[in-house]
Amino acid sequence: MREILRSNDVVYLSWVSALLADSGIEAVILDLHMSVMEGSISAIPRRMMVNDDQYEEAMTLVKAAEREFSRKPDFLLNGRVVLHQPKTGYRSAIDPVMLAAAVCEKPVGKVLDIGCGVGTAALCYAYRVPGNRVMALEEQPKMAALARENVAANGLDNRITIVEGDLLDAPKVLEPGSFQHVMANPPYVAAAQADPSMDLVRAASHVEGHAGLADWISFAHARLVHKGSLTLIYDPRRLDELMEALRGSFGGVIVFPLWPSIGPEQSGKDAKRIIVQARKGVRTPARICTGLVLHEADGSYTSAAERILRNGEALRL
Incomplete structure (x- = not known):
């Protein structure tokens, strides 16, 4: 050798x-x-x-x-979470942090993170909600390996389990009907619209592959207990597809826009992301929230966004 x-x-x-x-x-x-x-x-x-x-x-x-690979780790939640991630290609932004902040704390139980990447959302949720255990599914071996190391680096081996596998061929450890909450940041770029020059790791995180949006919703539905919550962060341009995928299996849908900025020059600009939360097997009508503005006119985070991104506070929908 x-x-x-x-x-x-x-x-x-x-x-x-x-x-x-x-x-x-x-x-x-x-x-x-x-x-x-x-x-x-x-x-x-x-x-x-x-x-x-x-x-x-x-x-x-x-x-x-x-x-x-970046040897220098990043830090989230004002240094409370250490995160190793690739130097190029896919790198966590604020999406998984906002996603984790929106996931319910109660009832106490197990939480499933689908497509966890390097574990950002799982780590942020575990910091905020110490009473719940998290299982996180990731298909890409390199990302799953980094997620495991990130869990260890944050001393959360006893509360977060990284599972490598494909949601279309679900690992048996992810038992149906066993999770109180599911969170996910599904790929939002349709394969036909993808940039062919995109980094492969980044493409796997952002571009739909063999599993489409309906597959993600179906997988989440099967893993949830009755009345369990599903929380997603997604592209608002595909909201109609998302609502159609939820129809019949989920109710009580909440649509929460994340607005980019405030100020006269921002008037009329669309939300870049939406957080959507729904519950399995309920019939409560859907509602659209005012949402959250992320940036001040000068580009700094608003105080409400700061409390989530820096202090790890919950995002109440």
């Missing part, structure tokens, strides 16, 4: 391991002065090894990983 990488950054090692696994390359990680990794301390550099016949391909992937 040959060494392709030496590092004591366990998050980076996990990212590279997932990248190699995507290409069918199995890596072995050893401590520099020990024969096995288990039982070592993080300060000791670790060696990543691959078979001789896979060395050249593995080195190409390692160089790609160095370009993609």
Whole structure:
């Protein structure tokens, strides 16, 4: 076997391991002065090894990983949540933070995050609602690996479980009818309208793949208990499709716009995102809320947005 990488950054090692696994390359990680990794301390550099016949391909992937992965973490909720994420391609913005803020706290129970990416919404929700456990589903192995490392970095292993899998072939651990709340940030760009030059990781997060919006809604419905809540953040231009997908299975729909800014020059501008919440098996009529303005005229966050994004407060719909 040959060494392709030496590092004591366990998050980076996990990212590279997932990248190699995507290409069918199995890596072995050893401590520099020990024969096995288990039982070592993080300060000791670790060696990543691959078979001789896979060395050249593995080195190409390692160089790609160095370009993609950011060694410097980001911090959310005024430093309360640490987040490792790719340097390029998909990077969490405020959407998952707003999503997590809108999810119900009660009844106490399990929460499912569908398409969790690097775990942003799950982490923010777990910070705000310490009484509920979160399971988070992610299809992309690299993103799932980063999500697990982010959970560990925030000391939330006992409250957040990352599950790698496809919602069209649901892992058995995500049992039907077992979640009080489900949250999701589904891809909102139709495949026919996607930019073909978009980064693949970003495309997987933003562009609809083999699972369409109706599949996301159906999957969420099956996992929820009766009267359980579903909370989504989505593109308002597809609100009609979303309402059609909810029809018949969900009721009590709340539409909450997120307005970009205030001021005379912003008059008449459309909301860029909407938060939509609904409950399984209820018949309460839908309602449209005033919503939340995100930015002042000078571009700074409004005080209401600041309380959510910096202090981790709930977004009451």
